[in-house]
Amino acid sequence: MRKTFTAIAASLLLGATGAQANLVTNGTFDAPDISTGSFSTVTSLSFSDLNWGYYSGGSGVTKLVDDAGNQFAQIASGDILYTSFSVAMSGQYNIGFDFQGGGLWGLTGATNWTPEVVAPTYLTPSAGWTAATGGPVSLVAGDSYKIYFGGMVTPPQFYPTLGLDNVSVTAVSPVPEPEGYAMMVAGLGALGLMSRRRLRKGA
Ligand SMILES: [Ca+2]
Secondary structure (H helix, E strand, O other), rough: HHHHHHHHHHHHHHOOHHHOOOOOOOOOOOOOOOOOOOOOOOOOOOOOHOOEEEEEEOOEEEEEOOOOEEEEEEEOOOEEEEEEHHHHOOEEEEEEEEEEEEEEEEEEEEOOOOOOOEEEEEEEEEEEEEEEEEEEEEOOOOEEEEEEEOOOOOOOOOOOOEEEEEEEEEOOOOOOOOHHHHHHHHHHHHHHHHHHHHHHHHH
């Protein structure tokens, strides 16, 4: 019985904290799967198939898999890779991603490039994979945003390529949505009923 209670509580919690989900689709670049390849494997798929788009001013954006089997995007100097996402709930959001090489990133409105939410921000070049964070930024419900990553053509943070993986935009502190509250109240009521029944049975 205790297990059932735990399962109910867990599902309630999940329902209430749905806002914590990553707003970025395929930020891992793991789909479609090319993990059986080697480091030199480059997918011929268009990035639009991966929910990402790019502006090419350099030698292009490719999807690679490294020797450890990690699939990621590689952005050449002069190219910009971006994806759009929409926000269902106003609030503070954190941004996270892993990178190697050097370049920049930023966050804007989805339909035009202004106003900047996060102005172009340089990444200190790194030979190995490095975790980067941004925010918290204030995002507005109903609005769409575009997060972008660029390979640098010129200094100050020049590097031949920018490797990118695990891009995420998540709510700083999950606020239950109205449905979440309703579910919680209903669930707590059900739990109370069950424990009362259990008490009666024991008596
Ligand atoms: Ca990946």
